[in-house]
Amino acid sequence: MIQQFLPALEAEIKQQRLGEAPVELYEPIRYLMQLGGKRIRPVLCLLSYSLFKADWEKVVSTALSIEIFHNFTLMHDDIMDKAPLRRGKQTVHEKWNDNIAILSGDVMLVNAYQYLNQCQHLSLAEFQHLLLRFNRTAAEVCEGQQMDMNFESRSSVSVEEYIEMIRLKTSVLIGLSMEMGGILAGIEAEKAQVLYEIGECIGLGFQLKDDLLDVYGDPEKFGKQVGGDILANKKTYLLIRALETAKGDDHQHLQAWLAMENPNPVEKVASVTQLYTDLGIRKETEAKINQYFDQAFLSIDQLNLQPAQKEALGKFLAGLVDREV
Amino acid sequence: MIQQFLPALEAEIKQQRLGEAPVELYEPIRYLMQLGGKRIRPVLCLLSYSLFKADWEKVVSTALSIEIFHNFTLMHDDIMDKAPLRRGKQTVHEKWNDNIAILSGDVMLVNAYQYLNQCQHLSLAEFQHLLLRFNRTAAEVCEGQQMDMNFESRSSVSVEEYIEMIRLKTSVLIGLSMEMGGILAGIEAEKAQVLYEIGECIGLGFQLKDDLLDVYGDPEKFGKQVGGDILANKKTYLLIRALETAKGDDHQHLQAWLAMENPNPVEKVASVTQLYTDLGIRKETEAKINQYFDQAFLSIDQLNLQPAQKEALGKFLAGLVDREV
Known part of the structure; x- marks a missing residue:
C-alpha cells in the first residue's frame, strides 16, 4: 500500500489545478512542484491516515496541500536566502525574477488552502480544527525562517535557540503531516x-x-x-x-x-x-x-x-x- | 447601525490576534494594519450581512479577514512596485527590508485565513463554499497584480485588457466583500x-x-x-x-x-x-x-x-x- 502513495501523489501533482493566465504566475508553480523530491510530508500524511482507515485514496488531494505549502516556503525562502539552485536546478527567482517568485509563491499558498479545502468528509468543527492547525503551523514555519535569518547576523546562538529554530522551520510541518492524517481519519x-x-x-x-x-x-x-x-x-x-x-x-x-x-x-x-x-x-x-x-x-x-x-x-x-x- | 461597523472593526484590529516572536515578523503587520484606511471592504461585508440579519456583531472577526488579506496584498505589492510610501508613511520594505516584508506578508495571509476560520455558524458545505470563493478571489487579485506588472513593459494595452486587469486587481475583492456578507447571512x-x-x-x-x-x-x-x-x-x-x-x-x-x-x-x-x-x-x-x-x-x-x-x-x-x- 505504502508503495502506492508516491505514484498517487505524483499523478495528482501532474494534474494540479491552477489558473491559466498570466503564465508568469502559474509556470513557476508547475516548475517547482515538478522538480521532484521525496514528497515525505504528504506520504507521511497518507501513511498516518492508513493506520486507521483503508480508503486513503480519498485524502490524496488534501494531503497534497502540505506539499504545495512546503514548496511555497521553498520559493520564498530561496528569494530571501538569494539561493541560485534548488534540487540542482535554477530557483524560481533566478529563472524568472524576484517579483514573479513573490507573487507566484503567494498564489501557491492560496492553492495549498484550496487543496486543503478538498476534504469533504469531516464535520465543520473537525474541518475548522484542521484549518486552525494548518494556520498555526504555517505561521510557525515563517517564525522559524525569520529566526534563521536573524541568527545569521548574530554573534552567538544558544543550543536551545537553535533547536527551537529548526523545530519551527522544519519539524512542526512534519508533525502536522502526520497529525493531519489522523485528523482526516477522525481519530x-x-x-x-x-x-x-x-x-x-x-x-x-x-x-x-x-x-x-x-x-x-x-x-x-x-x-x-x-x-x-x-x-x-x-x-x-x-x-x-x-x-x-x-x-x-x-x-x-x-x-x-x-x-x-x-x-x-x-x-x-x-x-x-x-x-x-x-x-x-x-x-x-x-x-x-x-x-x-x-x-x-x-x-x-x-x-x-x-x-x-x-x-x-x-x-x-x-x-x-x-x-x- | 452602519456607523457602528467602523468602530467595531477598529476595536477588532486593535486586538488582532497574532504571534509574539520574532518581533520582526509581527510588528510590520500591526504597523500596516494601523496605518488606517476606510476599511471599505469589511464595512461592505457587514453592510451586506445586515441587509438580511441583525446580529452583525458576530461576523466582525470573519469580515476582518478581507481587510487583513487586502493589507497583505499592499505589503507585497509595495515591494514589487518599489513604493516608498503607503498612506503617507514608509512602506514596510522601506522601514524594515524586503525579506521582512515578504515573510510578514506571508504570515499575514495565513492570519487572514485564521480570521476567516472564526465563523462558526455555517454548515461545512457553506463554509467550504466561502473558502473556495475566498481562494478563487485571492488568486485573481494576484493575477491582476501580475497583469499590471506585465503592462508596464508592454508598448500597448487594449481597453479590454485594462478593464480585465483592474477587475482582477481591485474589483473582485470588493465583490467578494459584499458576497461574503450574504454567504455569512445564509442567503x-x-x-x-x-x-x-x-x-x-x-x-x-x-x-x-x-x-x-x-x-x-x-x-x-x-x-x-x-x-x-x-x-x-x-x-x-x-x-x-x-x-x-x-x-x-x-x-x-x-x-x-x-x-x-x-x-x-x-x-x-x-x-x-x-x-x-x-x-x-x-x-x-x-x-x-x-x-x-x-x-x-x-x-x-x-x-x-x-x-x-x-x-x-x-x-x-x-x-x-x-x-x-
Missing part, C-alpha cells in the same frame, strides 16, 4: 497529538542529521558539497556545540578559522572537521539524533495500533531515519 | 451572486474614478499629487483611450510627451490634460464610471430587500460613489 485528539509528536521528533532528528551529514556524509552519496556549512560559517548544531565546548587553544583555533578571509577551503573543512571529532561533537550529535528518533519510536506504542499497522509505521520511519543522503 | 446563491456583481461594478467604477481624479481631481482634496499618472506615463484608462482616439497631430503630440526625457512636469501635465479634454476623454471616462455605478444600483432591485434595507444600501453606496478623494 481522537490525544492520538492525533501523539502523531504530531512523532513527526516533530522525526523532523528534529532529520534536521540534525542534515547538519551531521554536511560534515561527515559520504561525498559519493551526499547530494551537496560536504563541508558546505563549515565553509559558510553556518551556525549549525555542530558549530554551536563546538564553540560552547572548545577551550583554550581549540577555541582560538576554531575562532581563527571562522574569522579567516579567503581560507583554503580543503584545509578549513579538514581542520574544523577534525576539531569537531576531537571535541566529541560527532558522537554527541549522533547521540542527540538517536535520542529524537528513539523518542519517536517509543511514542508509537501510545497509538495502540494493530500489529500490522504498527509494523508498517515502524518500518517506514526506520527507512527514513537510516537515510545517508 | 441563496443567486442573491449572493447579485451582491458580488454589485461590488464588482462599484469596484470598477471606483478604479476608473481613481484614474480620473488623478488628472482632474481638486488638488486641495485629492491626497496624491494631481497628474502623477501622466508624469509616470501610466497606462490608465484615460491614456489608453487617448492613444486609441487621437489622430494626426494630436497623436504625435501625445507620443512626443510620452517619449520626452525630463519634460517640464507642469507643462506636461497641463498639455496632456488639455489633450484628454479636447479628445473628449474626460466626458467618456465619466460616462463609463456612471455606467458601472448605474449597473450596481440597478442590481439592488434584484435583491428584493425591505424598503429600509434597500434605502440603507443605496445611501451607503451613493456615499462611496460621490467621493472626490
